[in-house]
Amino acid sequence: MSLFEAARVEKVFPGVRALDRATLTLEPGSVHALLGENGAGKSTLIKIVTGLYQPDGGRLLLDGQEVHFGSPHESAAAGIGVVHQERNLIPGFSVGENILLQNLPTSRGLVDRGRIRAEASRWLAELDLDLDPDQPVTxxxxxxxxxxxxxxxxxxxxxxxxxxxxxxxxxxxxxxxLFRVVAKLKDAGCAVLFVSHKLEEVFAICDTVTVLRDGASVLESGRLADLTRDQVVDLMVGRVHEALALPPRTVDQTAAPLLELEQVGTATGHRGVDLTVRPGEIVGLYGLVGAGRSELAKALLGLDRITAGEVRVRGKAVRIKNVRDALRTHKIGYVTENRKEEGVFLEQSVSRNIAVTIWDRLSKAFGYVPAKSEAAMVAQYVEKLGIRVASPLQLAGTLSGGNQQKVSLAKWLAAQTEILIIDEPTVGIDVRTKDAFHTLIWDLAANGLAILLITSDLPEMITLADRVVVMRDHQVRGEVANDHDYDTMSQQVIRLIHAEKPEENAA
Incomplete structure (x- = not known):
């Protein structure tokens, strides 16, 4: 008997059938993959299983008995845990308080801080995560x-x-x-559902797979050992997915850099950072969690204080005050990794999200922005980036993750940036949309844009970057010229990550 089953589940939103009799079966002591393109219904199904949404049809069964969850609390009480794609930490609480939030230890009616630290440390240690339980999650x-x-x-x-x-x-x-922890849970008899767009991970740790397409199950509990990667992708997209082939692109190494960092230090803790990005070049920043990559990007935008060294844009030393100054004065744009909180205004239309960076350019007397001018510009970028919208007036929050990311990118392209920092561009994006993003980034560089690419996806880095700058502990550990061969590049990058001290001329 299965441990958990969602049987023929239906969910309808206004104008959209998100789930169409989808079925998911989880066995004890197994890791089960749930796959599908953006908008296929994966997150909706998880939200039904955890009580965030109520199904319009079908049944949920736990240990063979039908269950109804009116809230995430009821689902958790029944023994169902979840890590959502969107983070759900409480900003005002510490790391330890967030970890133990559902069962805070108490003593004589008061929260027991000592036990919080001890128990949270235990779970952090499971992930080899060196964090202070008392640290604010902010x-x-x-x-x-x-x-x-x-x-x-x-x-x-x-x-x-x-x-x-x-x-x-x-x-x-x-x-x-994480995978070592998942293996322990599997051995202990837990049922683990794994949702990912990284198929190499799916094949590495999962036993079975369910594939959703347009809200329906097109494969239920198939054995991954019997399937190839191409077969799985074919089920997801409805046709054989062709491997991405990018056209040749060269970088003029004699061209003066658009962006230069010389011995830069920041209030966050960066020391002696050297970096250059030329027109038409994609420079990758790679490193482990806490290496300081995103923090360095934010310092370049005036969001953190630069305490040492020099930042030069087009050969001139600059002090960038804020994001507006970065864009207006220096033509630097930033596609953030946190698209839902920083990248797009979820409660605003697609049109407003794209046009926000150029309202001053479109505006007439007294700040009036002609609707026709805005609509024409928005239509241009919706078509150029292939943003799937019912109308430019559609709220950005109703789009899939991939389309939200395209909207986030579109606003910077509309502003005619010349230097673009792209942070984790394809997080939570399906294989076909990811390829479209890779092609888009490649084409932007081919047209002369200087791109600083931050990604934790090493295959993505090796696909796109011309050079890979490796960071650890807020310092540059070395640099590798990219030959786009995964085996040799991954070995060099990993060696630099674990180097004891920064190396010179690693390339």
Whole structure:
């Protein structure tokens, strides 16, 4: 008998059938993959299983008995834990308080801080995560927050654990730690559901797979050992997915850099950072969680104080005050890794999200922005980036993750940036949309844009970057010229990550 089953589940939103009699079966002592393109219904199904949504049809069964969950609390009480794709940490609480939130230890009616520290440390140690349980979660990077979410789910010791894109913002090293924990849970008889767009991870740790397409199950509990990667992708997209082939692109190494960092230090702790990005070049920043990559990008945008060294844009030393100054004065754009909180205004239309960076350019007297001018510009970028919308007036929050990311990118392209920092561009994006993004980034560089690419996805880095700059502990550990051969590049990058001190001329 299965441990958990969602049988012929239906969910309808206005104008959209999100789930169409979808079925999911989880066995004890197994890791089951749930796959599908963006918008296929994966997150909707998880939200029904955890009580966030109520199904319009079908049944949920736990140990063969029908169950009804009116809230996430009821689902958790029944032994179902979840790590959502969107982080759900409480900003005002510490790391330890967030991990043990569902069962805070008390003594004589008061919260027992000592036990919080001890028990939270236990779950952090499971992930080899060196964090202080008393640290506020507001101080964490996106990747650290993701790992705390995972520790939080582990602390509940659930019989069924749902992992929705758990490795989206973490590097392969952190992912390996997670996979060791998943193996322990499997051996203990838990049922683990693993949702990921990284098929190499799916084939590495999962036993069975369910594939959703357009809200329906096109494969139910298939054995992964009997399937190839191409067969799985074919089920997801409805046709054989062709491997991405990017056209040749060269970088003029004699061209003056658009962006230069010389011995830069920041208030966050960077020391002696040297970096250059030329027109038409993609420079990758790679490193483990806490390496300081995103923090360096934010310092370049005036969001953190630069305490030493020099930043030069087009050969001139600059002090960038804020994001507006970065864009207006220096033509620097930033596609953030945190698209739902920083990248798009979820409650605003697609049109407003794209046009926000150029309203001053479109505006007439008294700040009036002609609707026709805005609509024409928005239509241009909706078509150029292939953003799937019912109308430019559609709210950005109703789009799939891939389309939200395209909207986030579109606003910077509309502003005619010349230097673009792209942070984790394909987190939570399906294989076909990811290829479209890779092609888009490649084409932007081919047209002369200088791109600083931050990604925890090493295959993505090796696909796109011309050079890979490796960071650890807020320092540059070395640099590797990319020959796009995964085996040799991954070995060189990993060697630099673990180097004891920065190396010179690693390329």
């Amino acid at each position: 101080e964490l990077s996106v990747a650290q927050a993701q790992l705390v979410e995972i520790a939080k789910a582990l602390s509940v010791q659930s019989r069924v654990l749902l992992l929705d894109e758990p490795t989206a913002s973490i590097t392969p090293n952190e992912a390996e730690r």
